[in-house]
Amino acid sequence: MSSGTEVARVGPVERRPPPFGGLSLPVFVIEVRRLLRNRRTVAFTLVLPVVFFLIFGLNKAYASQRAGSGNVSAFIMISMALYGCVVATTGSGATVSLERAAGWSRQLRVTPLTPLAYILIKMATALVLGFFADVIVYAVGIATGQPSMPVHVWALSAVVVWLGSLIFGAFGLFMGYLLPSDNVMQVMGFVLWLVSFGGGLFVPLSQFPEAVRQGAKFTPLYGLNQIVHVGLNSTPFDWTWVLNVLAWLAIFVGGAAWRFRKDTARV
Amino acid sequence: MLLSSAVRWTAGGLAEAYLMDGSDDEALVMRGRPGLLPGVVPAIELTAVRKLFGPVVAVDGVDLVVNPGEVVAYLGPNGAGKTSTIDMVLGLSHPTSGQVSVFGMAPRHAVRAGLVSAVMQTGGLLKDLTVLETVQYVAALFSGPRPVGEVIERAGLAHITQRRVGKCSGGEQQRLRFALALLPDPGLLVLDEPTQGMDVEGRHEFWEAIRKDAGRGRTVVFATHYLEEADAYADRVVMVRRGRVVADGSPAQVRAMASGRVVRATWPGADTGALGALEGVSSVEVRGSTVLVRSDDTDSVARYLLNQTSARDLEITAQGLEEAFLALTADDPVGAGAGRAGAPS
Numbered sequence: 001m002s003s004g005t006e007v008a009r010v011g012p013v014e015r016r017p018p019p020f021g022g023l024s025l026p027v028f029v030i031e032v033r034r035l036l037r038n039r040r041t042v043a044f045t046l047v048l049p050v051v052f053f054l055i056f057g058l059n060k061a062y063a064s065q066r067a068g069s070g071n072v073s074a075f076i077m078i079s080m081a082l083y084g085c086v087v088a089t090t091g092s093g094a095t096v097s098l099e100r101a102a103g104w105s106r107q108l109r110v111t112p113l114t115p116l117a118y119i120l121i122k123m124a125t126a127l128v129l130g131f132f133a134d135v136i137v138y139a140v141g142i143a144t145g146q147p148s149m150p151v152h153v154w155a156l157s158a159v160v161v162w163l164g165s166l167i168f169g170a171f172g173l174f175m176g177y178l179l180p181s182d183n184v185m186q187v188m189g190f191v192l193w194l195v196s197f198g199g200g201l202f203v204p205l206s207q208f209p210e211a212v213r214q215g216a217k218f219t220p221l222y223g224l225n226q227i228v229h230v231g232l233n234s235t236p237f238d239w240t241w242v243l244n245v246l247a248w249l250a251i252f253v254g255g256a257a258w259r260f261r262k263d264t265a266r267v
Numbered sequence: 268m269l270l271s272s273a274v275r276w277t278a279g280g281l282a283e284a285y286l287m288d289g290s291d292d293e294a295l296v297m298r299g300r301p302g303l304l305p306g307v308v309p310a311i312e313l314t315a316v317r318k319l320f321g322p323v324v325a326v327d328g329v330d331l332v333v334n335p336g337e338v339v340a341y342l343g344p345n346g347a348g349k350t351s352t353i354d355m356v357l358g359l360s361h362p363t364s365g366q367v368s369v370f371g372m373a374p375r376h377a378v379r380a381g382l383v384s385a386v387m388q389t390g391g392l393l394k395d396l397t398v399l400e401t402v403q404y405v406a407a408l409f410s411g412p413r414p415v416g417e418v419i420e421r422a423g424l425a426h427i428t429q430r431r432v433g434k435c436s437g438g439e440q441q442r443l444r445f446a447l448a449l450l451p452d453p454g455l456l457v458l459d460e461p462t463q464g465m466d467v468e469g470r471h472e473f474w475e476a477i478r479k480d481a482g483r484g485r486t487v488v489f490a491t492h493y494l495e496e497a498d499a500y501a502d503r504v505v506m507v508r509r510g511r512v513v514a515d516g517s518p519a520q521v522r523a524m525a526s527g528r529v530v531r532a533t534w535p536g537a538d539t540g541a542l543g544a545l546e547g548v549s550s551v552e553v554r555g556s557t558v559l560v561r562s563d564d565t566d567s568v569a570r571y572l573l574n575q576t577s578a579r580d581l582e583i584t585a586q587g588l589e590e591a592f593l594a595l596t597a598d599d600p601v602g603a604g605a606g607r608a609g610a611p612s
């Protein structure tokens with residue numbers, strides 16, 4: 001009417017729900033743009049693991065010592081890439097807490113978007129930032145010339161770090177739904193720090209007392225940290241690592257989906 | 268409109284509600300609500316809907332039928348249960364008991380089918396997106412939405428498409444929500460206090476956009492506190508109070524219902540008891556040294572005040588929709604502690 005073009009009268013004409021419950025490329029693209037627009041978060045996420053690598057991964061005292069098929073520097077580089085990736089994906093997932101606080105999730109609930117499609121979009125977005133975190137640590141590693149390991153281990157570990165960190169995208173989502181937005185980032189930072197210690201990312205678990213070491217095996221980063229080092233380490237593959245990863249994945253995804261469904265409360 | 272207001276209107280219901288105001292909760296509930304039309308699937312059908320939040324009864328047995336093409340104002344004071352009702356219509360919450368259907372189906376299904384959309388009172392926007400991105404985002408969630416450009420045009424946002432949402436004024440954000448609600452070209456548009464926080468100009472522009480749109484036969488239900496909005500833009504007014512429908516009719520009918528007039532006078536230490544005992548007086552309110560008397564027979568109130576008391580500065584005014592609103596939705600008789608005559612017999 002306002003545009004002068006002929007418009008049909010509006011009646012109760014039923015339309016097909018969108019394919020894949022609203023999973024769509026434009027939404028993914030806009031989400032990625034949003035994420036990268038937040039320069040402070042991006043910088044913080046990408047810089048910290050690199051700094052850690054430069055401090056610990058180049059330490060003359062042990063960096064060039066042998067570790068499995070490579071050296072300690074390579075081992076630490078993989079750990080730091082994993083840490084960076086995990087911070088990136090968790091942070092991306094946790095942005096839902098801000099969306100909830102803004103009431104955006106309520107707005108989305110009056111569209112055909114399904115919980116699963118939304119979680120998938122968020123995960124894919126988290127992977128983008130995770131990709132940058134992963135690549136930057138490896139790039140810095142190559143630039144310093146210190147880490148050494150077989151070529152296929154470079155490639156394999158980089159990919160496993162990247163995809164494996166996806167679990168923490170789900171973790172971020174879950175926490176984002178669970179915690180109030182004002183302190184979700186701080187809580188998350190602290191939790192990730194603990195979990196990273198538990199997973200043996202910062203200090204090898206062998207340095208801890210036996211009781212702590214046994215408990216650490218049940219923490220969310222333990223299994224993943226073992227798996228990403230598989231190519232490098234000479235220790236045999238242990239299926240309980242996979243079990244650890246899958247169990248936590250199920251908990252995080254299930255938790256996120258459960259909270260999303262409940263998340264219609266007003267703000 | 269599909270229906271003349273006469274069909275929807277149930278004679279007697281409002282008058283009854285009005286006369287019995289405040290004296291008996293049961294009597295306030297409209298009986299003989301606008302009925303179902305044969306062969307027409309109602310846009311909204313609420314049947315004995317109750318919604319409890321713990322001990323709080325937010326919606327207390329609402330029966331309501333909104334037929335396609337109606338523009339309905341859902342009017343009520345804070346906490347009357349408007350948003351709670353709308354949440355159920357949008358499938359955001361479920362009734363504790365009773366049935367809600369939208370175009371004959373479950374609300375969530377209707378939302379998935381793009382049949383209903385909403386501008387929500389507490390629905391939010393992402394501050395870090397631009398206006399255009401926000402519309403593109405939501406458009407991508409529907410199958411076969413209206414073109415983004417058309418919707419932006421209709422909502423009057425064409426000049427600020429590149430602006431960050433966080434930088435938009437309250438009115439502009441509200442129009443953006445309206446744009447989002449237009450995307451699926453829904454048969455039913457639900458607006459929960461859409462002009463809250465807007466200035467007069469903003470409200471006018473907003474309703475201009477809605478009016479243009481409603482001309483196309485869309486069913487529109489809006490919750491509001493602004494009586495003039497209900498008066499000007501709705502062809503049916505549903506008044507709610509404490510989770511119940513207390514009146515339902517055209518704005519003119521609701522206004523006519525408040526047929527009495529108000530006498531206002533300056534009278535320090537007014538004898539409210541004596542005023543309340545006068546014939547036809549429905550309420551007496553004291554505001555400082557001013558007394559307001561609502562009555563069917565304001566002449567005799569005026570005569571009494573001038574002849575037998577020290578009251579001065581008399582003013583007699585007709586009641587508007589506002590008074591009808593207050594009369595029907597006030598929790599207590601107007602004027603706490605003031606004398607008050609029973610319903611005229």
Ligand SMILES: Nc1ncnc2c1ncn2[C@@H]1O[C@H](COP(=O)(O)OP(=O)(O)OP(=O)(O)O)[C@@H](O)[C@H]1O
Nearest residue numbers: 320323324325343344345346347348349350351352
């Ligand atoms: N989640 C909740 N938990 C407890 N009480 C609630 C909840 N949501 C609403 N209420 C209560 O239900 C009642 C109805 O609230 P509702 O928001 O529906 O009113 P409203 O008519 O929309 O009011 P307003 O005009 O202020 O928006 C209020 O007393 C409110 O406090």
Ligand SMILES: [Mg+2]
Nearest residue numbers: 349350351388
């Ligand atoms: Mg409300």
